[in-house]
Amino acid sequence: xxxxxxxxxxxxxxxxxxxxxxxxxxxxxxxxxxxxxxxxxxxxxxxxxxxxxxxxxxxxxxxxxxxxxxxxxxxxxxxxxxxxxxxxxxxxxxxxxxxxxxxxxxxxxxxxxxxxxxxxxxxxxxxxxxxxxxxxxxxxxxxxxxxxxxxxxxxxxxxxxxxxxxxxxxxxxxxxxxxxxxxxxxxxxxxxxxxxxxxxxxxxxxxxxxxxxxxxxxxxxxxxxxxxxxxxxxxxxxxxxxxxxxxxxxxxxxxxxxxxxxxxxxxxxxxxxxxxxxxxxxxxxxxxxxxx
Amino acid sequence: xxxxxxxxxxxxxxxxxxxxxxxxxxxxxxxxxxxxxxxxxxxxxxxxxxxxxxxxxxxxxxxxxxxxxxxxxxxxxxxxxxxxxxxxxxxxxxxxxxxxxxxxxxxxxxxxxxxxxxxxxxxxxxxxxxxxxxxxxxxxxxxxxxxxxxxxxxxxxxxxxxxxxxxxxxxxxxxxxxxxxxxxxxxxxxxxxxxxxxxxxxxxxxxxxxxxxxxxxxxxxxxxxxxxxxxxxxxxxxxxxxxxxxxxxxxxxxxxxxxxxxxxxxxxxxxxxxxxxxxxxxxxxxxxxxxxxxxxxxxxxxxxxxxxxxxxxxxxxxxxxxxxxxxxxxxxxxxxxxxxxxxxxxxxxxxxxxx
Numbered sequence: 001x002x003x004x005x006x007x008x009x010x011x012x013x014x015x016x017x018x019x020x021x022x023x024x025x026x027x028x029x030x031x032x033x034x035x036x037x038x039x040x041x042x043x044x045x046x047x048x049x050x051x052x053x054x055x056x057x058x059x060x061x062x063x064x065x066x067x068x069x070x071x072x073x074x075x076x077x078x079x080x081x082x083x084x085x086x087x088x089x090x091x092x093x094x095x096x097x098x099x100x101x102x103x104x105x106x107x108x109x110x111x112x113x114x115x116x117x118x119x120x121x122x123x124x125x126x127x128x129x130x131x132x133x134x135x136x137x138x139x140x141x142x143x144x145x146x147x148x149x150x151x152x153x154x155x156x157x158x159x160x161x162x163x164x165x166x167x168x169x170x171x172x173x174x175x176x177x178x179x180x181x182x183x184x185x186x187x188x189x190x191x192x193x194x195x196x197x198x199x200x201x202x203x204x205x206x207x208x209x210x211x212x213x214x215x216x217x218x219x220x221x222x223x224x225x226x227x228x229x230x231x232x233x234x235x236x237x238x239x240x241x242x243x244x245x246x247x248x249x250x251x252x253x254x255x256x257x258x259x260x261x262x263x264x265x266x267x268x269x270x271x272x273x274x275x276x277x278x279x280x281x282x283x284x285x286x287x288x289x290x291x292x
Numbered sequence: 293x294x295x296x297x298x299x300x301x302x303x304x305x306x307x308x309x310x311x312x313x314x315x316x317x318x319x320x321x322x323x324x325x326x327x328x329x330x331x332x333x334x335x336x337x338x339x340x341x342x343x344x345x346x347x348x349x350x351x352x353x354x355x356x357x358x359x360x361x362x363x364x365x366x367x368x369x370x371x372x373x374x375x376x377x378x379x380x381x382x383x384x385x386x387x388x389x390x391x392x393x394x395x396x397x398x399x400x401x402x403x404x405x406x407x408x409x410x411x412x413x414x415x416x417x418x419x420x421x422x423x424x425x426x427x428x429x430x431x432x433x434x435x436x437x438x439x440x441x442x443x444x445x446x447x448x449x450x451x452x453x454x455x456x457x458x459x460x461x462x463x464x465x466x467x468x469x470x471x472x473x474x475x476x477x478x479x480x481x482x483x484x485x486x487x488x489x490x491x492x493x494x495x496x497x498x499x500x501x502x503x504x505x506x507x508x509x510x511x512x513x514x515x516x517x518x519x520x521x522x523x524x525x526x527x528x529x530x531x532x533x534x535x536x537x538x539x540x541x542x543x544x545x546x547x548x549x550x551x552x553x554x555x556x557x558x559x560x561x562x563x564x565x566x567x568x569x570x571x572x573x574x575x576x577x578x579x580x581x582x583x584x585x586x587x588x589x590x591x592x593x594x595x596x597x598x599x600x601x602x603x604x605x606x607x608x609x610x611x612x613x614x615x616x617x618x619x620x621x622x623x624x625x626x627x628x629x630x631x632x633x634x635x636x637x638x639x640x641x642x643x644x645x646x647x
Contacts, residue, residue: 047490154577184346185517186554186593189561189573196570211491214520218563218571237567255495257520259562261543265524267495 001074002035003205004059004092004173009033009068011054028054029065030229033281038172041199041206043220043237045213045252050226052209056175059207060092061085072173090120093166097178099158103150109136109161110146116168135164138201140194156187160194167198175207180215192219213256217241222287225249231281235288245290247274306336307374308511309358309479314371316350316357318581319364325582327353327366329535335479340505340512342526342543344519346578349532351515355481358513359398360388376478394424397472399465401484406468407456413440413467414452417474424475439470442507443500462493466500473504480505481513486521498525519562523547528614531555534579534589536605541615551611552619553594588618596621 009032017023029051036042044052058065061077070077072088080088096102103112110132117128136143139160150158159179166174179195180188196219198204210216216223217237224234225248233246244250251270258265279291314331317324328350335341345351356362358373360380373380380391392398400406408416417436421427427435433452440448443466456464465485472480482501486494502525505512514525522529523543530540531554539552550556557574576593579585585592587602594601600620609622 047492156577184578185519186346186558186561186574187577189563189571190575192563193570193573196568212563213491214563218565218567251492255491257495257498257518257524259520259523259547259559259564261523261547263523267499269496270492
């Protein structure tokens with residue numbers, strides 16, 4: 001049984017009408033289905049507005065999906081009561097992109113990491129403190145900095161605080177929404193290494209949402225490519241990068257600038273006429289799905 | 293500071309822009325903090341120089357300094373900016389206004405905020421042409437359409453009456469490129485021109501910039517944090533760290549044979565190689581400009597640090613053909629006994645004081 005199974009997920013946002021026009025609906029996520037096995041790193045890539053972030057948030061019900069199903073260890077998450085959902089969130093946590101805006105500037109690092117333990121009423125004060133110190137060590141933060149405020153940390157350290165908070169409740173699934181794209185280039189590799197180490201150590205499963213394809217290729221086992229709210233291709237990373245089948249995937253992969261001045265530049269432009277919006281995702285080879 | 297006096301103005305053939313010992317500081321309650329610290333580089337006509345650095349490295353402040361658009365509390369504290377035979381820092385403001393836009397154009401990162409939302413793109417393009425007397429009332433529209441066609445905006449004749457919000461991010465960036473090219477500048481400074489764009493659009497804009505450079509014989513100063521963008525677009529590369537250019541050289545030399553540990557570390561830390569393997573991270577974090585370590589600003593993170601690194605910032609050393617690096621590792625390689633400061637710098641530019 002997959003750890004997470006998303007089926008026919010749809011999210012429509014109502015766009016409010018103004019004086020001159022009626023309200024319309026925007027379909028941000030359009031019939032998205034995928035499954036993630038325990039211990040896997042599953043990549044969700046796409047450009048801004050493709051629906052990848054909305055998909056991640058629907059899984060946690062930070063945004064309520066319009067329809068579809070989300071199963072976690074076989075249980076229908078969307079049918080959970082709010083109390084049962086809170087319980088379920090111990091198992092599923094999210095790390096946000098921007099470590100500058102996602103940490104409360106008026107809380108000390110210790111309080112930020114301790115907060116989920118308090119909300120879920122886990123442990124007495126002393127036990128919580130010990131757990132926070134342990135989490136600090138786990139993510140490579142100096143326990144001497146426990147009493148500092150977020151603005152006294154660098155971007156990379158702040159992302160470690162966000163990670164420590166997400167790990168506080170011992171989750172099995174982490175949704176990583178662009179976890180390093182707001183960080184300095186020279187710091188990104190540190191955080192990626194930490195994520196890979198933690199995954200091994202704690203047997204974590206990652207839903208890795210990113211637009212940096214070089215990074216996705218490096219860390220993900222399987223990858224799904226989103227385009228205009230739909231998954232247009234899904235395959236093991238090495239197959240997707242070696243033999244992309246959907247015209248959008250081809251254009252996207254050919255757009256990655258090579259970190260090599262002598263690399264051949266063969267750009268494939270996306271011809272919108274080649275994208276069949278009605279095409280269903282079908283299995284074209286074992287484990288390789290494409291909407292062509 | 294040892295090397296600061298050594299670099300002479302070598303306005304060799306084809307050198308369009310020579311930035312010499314540029315220092316731009318920001319005045320704070322704790323004193324003047326140098327955001328750009330003794331920076332020197334040249335750009336030749338028709339050449340693309342990629343200026344790479346992380347946030348806070350001083351690359352954008354370098355661009356603003358060249359345009360003389362640094363706002364208080366920032367100010368240019370020292371240096372010369374020789375452009376096409378004149379020192380821009382010595383020009384009066386009215387003369388400088390004639391240089392901006394007409395001779396040096398700037399393309400900003402964020403195409404949404406750089407355009408005025410209440411005027412059509414035709415209005416804004418036309419204004420640039422009119423202000424710099426590149427068009428009259430009668431031919432301004434035709435010239436604007438021609439420019440939009442040059443940057444490959446489809447249906448230019450009708451898109452000219454669109455407002456910025458009616459265009460996609462990529463199209464808006466094309467409009468900004470058209471505005472930058474409208475007065476046939478000699479130098480275009482593009483500050484993270486593709487950072488706000490999606491990957492497929494970024495590729496198109498980079499292709500366009502490359503084509504425009506060739507068509508109009510421009511020099512391009514391309515500022516970016518993305519090594520891939522530099523590898524694809526630049527002829528030469530200057531790497532900035534904490535306000536200084538730590539390494540500079542031809543693009544192939546920088547990518548194939550980097551000499552500064554920071555450049556080496558950046559390239560090694562890029563994802564690639566065997567999937568799932570640990571990346572070679574640079575430890576530590578980018579220092580705050582107000583609290584730089586003594587000596588080389590990179591020394592706390594440097595795997596090769598040794599005694600001199602913590603005492604004084606290193607000067608430039610010649611490390612290859614047209615390649616220089618600010619790193620003591622290369623002191624012995626290029627200069628058997630760098631006894632005096634003058635000797636250290638002389639191989640780059642024959643010793644001359646008071647540049």
